[in-house]
Amino acid sequence: MQPKGEDARTLEMRTNGTPTTEIGKVKEVATSEGRGDSDDQTKDDQTSLEIDKDQDDETKAREDEEGRHEGWRGILTGFGYLGFVAFGGPMAHLGIYEKEFVERRKWISMGVFTEMIALGQCLPGPTSTQISFALGTTQAGLLGGIATGLMFLLPGFIIQTFAGYGLGELLKLPDSWIRGLTGGLGTAGVALVWSAAYGLGKKLLTDWVTQGLGVFSAVIAYYHTEAWTFPTLIVFGGIVTTIQHTIRHHDLTLKNETTLSTKVGKGIPLWLGGVLLFSWAAILIIMVCVRPTVPYEDAPPLHWFEAFYRIGSFIFGGGQVVLPMILETVVQFDRCDPDAGTTCVDKELPTVRDGGPSWISQEEFLTGLAVAQAMPGPLFNISGYIGVLVGGAGGAFLCWIGLFLPGILLIFGVLPFWTSLRKTQVYRRALPGLNASAVGLVFAACAQLSLSALNTSPFPHAAVCIGFIAFAMVFAFKISAPLAVIAGGALGVVAWAADMN
Numbered sequence: 001m002q003p004k005g006e007d008a009r010t011l012e013m014r015t016n017g018t019p020t021t022e023i024g025k026v027k028e029v030a031t032s033e034g035r036g037d038s039d040d041q042t043k044d045d046q047t048s049l050e051i052d053k054d055q056d057d058e059t060k061a062r063e064d065e066e067g068r069h070e071g072w073r074g075i076l077t078g079f080g081y082l083g084f085v086a087f088g089g090p091m092a093h094l095g096i097y098e099k100e101f102v103e104r105r106k107w108i109s110m111g112v113f114t115e116m117i118a119l120g121q122c123l124p125g126p127t128s129t130q131i132s133f134a135l136g137t138t139q140a141g142l143l144g145g146i147a148t149g150l151m152f153l154l155p156g157f158i159i160q161t162f163a164g165y166g167l168g169e170l171l172k173l174p175d176s177w178i179r180g181l182t183g184g185l186g187t188a189g190v191a192l193v194w195s196a197a198y199g200l201g202k203k204l205l206t207d208w209v210t211q212g213l214g215v216f217s218a219v220i221a222y223y224h225t226e227a228w229t230f231p232t233l234i235v236f237g238g239i240v241t242t243i244q245h246t247i248r249h250h251d252l253t254l255k256n257e258t259t260l261s262t263k264v265g266k267g268i269p270l271w272l273g274g275v276l277l278f279s280w281a282a283i284l285i286i287m288v289c290v291r292p293t294v295p296y297e298d299a300p301p302l303h304w305f306e307a308f309y310r311i312g313s314f315i316f317g318g319g320q321v322v323l324p325m326i327l328e329t330v331v332q333f334d335r336c337d338p339d340a341g342t343t344c345v346d347k348e349l350p351t352v353r354d355g356g357p358s359w360i361s362q363e364e365f366l367t368g369l370a371v372a373q374a375m376p377g378p379l380f381n382i383s384g385y386i387g388v389l390v391g392g393a394g395g396a397f398l399c400w401i402g403l404f405l406p407g408i409l410l411i412f413g414v415l416p417f418w419t420s421l422r423k424t425q426v427y428r429r430a431l432p433g434l435n436a437s438a439v440g441l442v443f444a445a446c447a448q449l450s451l452s453a454l455n456t457s458p459f460p461h462a463a464v465c466i467g468f469i470a471f472a473m474v475f476a477f478k479i480s481a482p483l484a485v486i487a488g489g490a491l492g493v494v495a496w497a498a499d500m501n
Contacts, residue, residue: 068106069263072147075139078105079132079148083155085482086376087185087489091445093128093378095192097135098199099474099481107138110203111435112264118434119418121441122231124313125407126378129153133411134264141267142412149408156377157384161396163368163375164388177496179458184492186456187463188485190449191470197442198475209244210436213237217440222447230441237437238430245429265415276413280406284313296352301398304359304390308383308402322380322403330359330386352390360389380404462495 070078078100086093094117101107108116116134120127129149136148205211217233291306307329315322332349350356368385375381380403387399421427450467457463466488473484 069139070105070107071139072144074105074107075136075144075147075151078107079136079151082482083152084376085185085485086152086156087182087189087485089189089449090126090128090378091193091196091442091449092189094131094442095189095194095196096481096485097128097131098196099192101135103199104478104480107135108264110199114200114204114435114438115422115431116264117442118234118438119414120411121234121438123407123410123414124315125410126380126404129378129380129404130407130411133408134415137266137268137415138263142272143267145412153377153381153404156372156375156381157396157400159375160368160372160381160384161388161393164385164396177493180492180494180496181489182492183457183459183463184466184495185485185489187453187466187492188470188488190446190453191467191488192474192481192484193442193446193449194467195471195475197439197446200439200442204432204435204439206432209241210432213240213433213436214440214443217437218443218447219440221441221444233437233441234434237433237435239433241431241433241436242426242429250429251425265419268412268416270416270420273413273416276409280313280409280413283309284406300352300391301394304387304395305398305402308399309406312380312403312406326382326386327362327365330390331362331365332356332358360386364389459492459495459500462491462500466491466495 082096082100086096098110098113102110102113116131117127120130123130129152132152133145133149136145138144140147201214205214217237220233221229287302287306287309291302294302296303308326311322311325311329315325349358351358351361365386368382368389372379372382372385381400383399383403384396387396389395391398422431453463453467454460469491470484470488473479473487474481
């Protein structure tokens with residue numbers, strides 16, 4: 001019978017009469033070999049765990065870059081109510097996107113989001129609207145992009161359209177609680193812009209070159225608000241860092257292309273992008289060539305659509321820049337001669353309803369502007385208000401779609417080419433400068449919006465306090481940006497009720 005714990009080799013040595021000392025040495029060797037095998041197995045297990053951890057880290061990094069997929073449920077929960085609370089203008093909208101879809105839902109990374117801001121600044125049309133369409137493509141392709149864009153636009157468009165039928169009178173009441181509500185909403189929107197600016201600056205202004213470009217961009221954009229300023233600064237920043245990295249022979253091509261991947265533009269093939277860009281140019285050329293040959297009286301809808309499509313195709317810088325162009329189109333003046341020796345005052349001409357050339361009166365335009373600034377969504381929605389006044393519901397749709405369609409065609413047309421372009425060496429070298437200049441534009445907007453909010457608020461001191469609270473809600477307590485905006489509106493009503501002016 002074999003003694004307990006002895007192996008076959010030990011038993012054989014005992015049978016052959018091997019000395020006990022030799023048997024002990026053999027046991028020590030066997031034990032050592034077993035321990036060695038155990039240590040090797042432990043090392044193999046540790047190596048396997050490290051490999052698994054590296055794979056998990058790589059998967060997490062890829063998910064962070066490519067973005068989390070929530071599908072149509074995410075689209076409905078993310079954008080279902082956004083169009084009703086997106087107050088504060090385009091930069092506030094970008095702040096909401098950054099908090100909701102970059103930090104909270106992680107649809108895209110901060111780097112991709114900033115690239116999209118720079119891309120939008122270089123394209124005609126409303127940047128925040130174009131990004132709303134682009135975000136949807138990460139979840140459900142082209143149809144998802146159309147859905148998120150329309151969810152963002154339609155609430156403000158519907159309100160503006162009804163305002164054209166007379167609801168604008170409500171917001172003209174100087175002592176109404178509506179002023180408190182809109183004042184609080186606007187202030188919370190500005191706070192979101194500051195939060196977004198801080199996050200972007202910390203992430204992207206990483207050296208003295210990008211920091212210098214950010215400051216330079218902010219100073220120029222704040223002092224010069226012309227339409228050409230924004231794309232010019234973006235391009236300038238890209239040129240600076242391209243030269244910097246070329247001189248230093250920096251290879252910025254990322255070896256692992258998975259870190260460059262993004263779901264933005266998913267479902268839009270290159271050929272479709274080309275068709276969309278061609279369609280934008282073809283419609284523009286046809287409208288510009290045909291409209292002058294047809295009198296206004298013979299085809300008013302053609303004139304409405306052409307005017308707004310042309311404006312939407314050449315406007316850079318957002319809603320505040322588009323207003324003078326729209327005013328010049330829809331309100332006609334008898335320009336005075338400043339050299340005539342008398343006081344020079346332009347005379348407004350009658351509207352078409354009264355037999356004149358103006359589409360609407362200047363008073364109607366200013367009323368619509370007040371409504372648009374108080375409503376959620378882009379300022380471009382003023383087109384729906386103007387359209388109602390010139391042609392009812394049909395006019396509202398033609399003017400609205402005419403102003404927004406160029407930007408939509410351009411963003412969907414450019415995205416499939418952009419996803420390929422962003423992998424090239426030239427683009428990677430220009431990217432730090434493009435992003436730095438875009439961040440500078442955001443900081444310039446922060447300053448402009450803050451001063452504007454204080455000047456127009458019915459309670460400036462309370463507005464500052466509301467801004468502090470809204471900033472803390474999204475920055476410190478990580479509360480959803482739309483909820484922070486709603487809270488700002490509620491605090492605005494409280495400030496109105498308490499007469500904190």
